[in-house]
Each structure stands twice: as C-alpha cells, then as structure tokens.
Amino acid sequence: MTQPLTAEQWNSRHPVGTPVIAYPGIRPEYAAEIRTTDYPRLETVTRSRAWNLGPEPVVMVDGYAGGISLEHVDLRPTCTPMDLFVGPEICLDRECDQYMTDGGEDTGIDQCSHLRQEQACETHSVEVDAGRFDPAAPWPCPHTVRDRPQSSAIVRATALEG
Ligand SMILES: [Zn+2]
Ligand SMILES: [Zn+2]
Structure with a gap:
C-alpha cells in the first residue's frame, strides 16, 4: 500500500465533495484475508476537510456520522x-x-x-x-453519486410552499 497522506496533504489535493469509496469498518484487503464479504462500503463524497484525530488523519463523508481514517478512504474515479x-x-x-x-x-x-x-x-x-x-x-452510470443528497430538493420544495 502507498504511504497514507497526512491531513494537510489530503486537503491540498482533495477538496470537500471529492468522490470517494469509504470503508468505515475494515478494508477489502483485510476482509479478503479473513474471508468475509460482510463489511460496509460507501460510494460517496467527502463532506469535510481532513483533520488529525489524535495521531490519525480522518475525514467525514456523506452517509456516515463520524470521521473515517484516510487509510479507509479510497479516491473514486469519476464516471466518463x-x-x-x-x-x-x-x-x-x-x-x-x-x-x-x-x-x-x-x-x-x-x-x-x-x-x-x-x-x-x-x-x-x-x-x-x-x-x-x-x-x-x-450510462448514466449508477455509480455516480449526486453531489448533494435529495434533502436539499426537499428543502427547496418546502420553501416554495411557504
Ligand atoms: Zn461509472
Ligand atoms: Zn451482424
């Protein structure tokens, strides 16, 4: 595996909203090692800058509450x-x-x-x-995650009614 980025390096390269695949539990390599396919995998986008949580750089993604170690976050290639x-x-x-x-x-x-x-x-x-x-x-590809979840559309609809 390549050397993980520091929070500073991550932030200088990957702005908030970067498409990623996050593994909040275990990484697929480790899952394969222990012969399980039962691990969470999120195709999502980042929703915060990275920061250091103790010694470990973490970042937040859409669809998950806490920070996730950068080691458990892979860049997701954008669809073409x-x-x-x-x-x-x-x-x-x-x-x-x-x-x-x-x-x-x-x-x-x-x-x-x-x-x-x-x-x-x-x-x-x-x-x-x-x-x-x-x-x-x-195409359109099902892997393409909209930049923002539908909640913003709901907010807009409600605002119109009012
Ligand atoms: Zn695609
Ligand atoms: Zn033919």
Missing part, C-alpha cells in the same frame, strides 16, 4: 461516458452475413444492422479485450 457498439459476438467480429457477399467478398460496410450504438460508463465497464467490454456499465 463512451460510445459502444452492442450486439452479438459474430457481428462485433465482423463475421456475420452482412459483411460478406455470397461470393465471399467484403461488402465494405462499416457495421452491420445487428449492432446498435449505446453510451456506457468507461470507468465502470470491464474491458475483457482491447476495446471490448463485458459487462458494460450503463
């Missing part, structure tokens, strides 16, 4: 959209009927009608081969 062609393997390999005439000649088409273009999240799709993703994460 990409365009993908989706369809049967044979079509992705350019081996279906439409790419070849009966005489075995290349028809010269770019892509067959069995493929459709879709958007996917590049960050959360699993690349199994160069340029090939399985599974592809949908």
